[in-house]
Amino acid sequence: MKVRNISRVERRDAFLKEKAAGVSMRVAIAEEDGAKNSIMRILEIDPEGFTPLHTHEYEHLMFVIRGAGMVTDGSKECRLEKEDVIFVPPGQAHQIKNTGDAELILVSVLPVQRD
Numbered sequence: 001m002k003v004r005n006i007s008r009v010e011r012r013d014a015f016l017k018e019k020a021a022g023v024s025m026r027v028a029i030a031e032e033d034g035a036k037n038s039i040m041r042i043l044e045i046d047p048e049g050f051t052p053l054h055t056h057e058y059e060h061l062m063f064v065i066r067g068a069g070m071v072t073d074g075s076k077e078c079r080l081e082k083e084d085v086i087f088v089p090p091g092q093a094h095q096i097k098n099t100g101d102a103e104l105i106l107v108s109v110l111p112v113q114r115d
Contacts, residue, residue, distance in 0.1 A: 002033045006042055014043060015052055022049025022098070031112055038109050045069065045096060045104040053095040058111045060088040062096075067104030070097045080104070 006026055014025035028040040045051070045067070053074055062085065069080040074093045080086070086106075088094045098104040 002029065004028070009042075011044065014041075019052035019054075020050060022046030023051055025108075028107075035112060037112055039112055041108045041110070043096070043104075043106045043108050045098040045106075047098050047101055047103070049104075050097040051095055053093055055091055055093045057090050058113075059090055060086075060094070061109040062086040062088075063107040065105040065107060067098060067102055068100035069104040070099050071095070072097070 006028055009026040009028065011024045011026050014020070014023045022045060024044045026042040026044070028042055029035050030039045042065075043051075043062075053072070064080050064082055064084045064086075066082055067080075068082075071078050071080055071086055072095050074095070079099075080096070096104070096106070
């Protein structure tokens with residue numbers, strides 16, 4: 001079993017700067033912790049920040065801890081607020097944007113084996 005306080009985990013850029021703005025992450029649980037199937041990251045998106053519109057061949061689960069934002073697949077947009085959950089199926093485009101005045105914080109769960 002592993003227990004750690006996320007505030008003690010190093011914060012680092014989550015995406016290439018030319019494709020995203022104001023997005024950092026903390027790796028909460030990873031392979032080096034013994035995770036064999038899934039990893040957990042905490043995404044922190046500054047006001048007006050955004051992830052790139054991107055796809056991958058695995059499902060992606062997210063949970064909004066704090067803040068307000070929007071998720072889009074490039075054509076449809078859905079508002080996000082505290083305690084919302086997001087399921088992105090394999091191959092679906094998705095982008096998260098912070099539309100609020102405070103940091104948008106999400107838990108992101110991904111498979112260990114990724115493209």
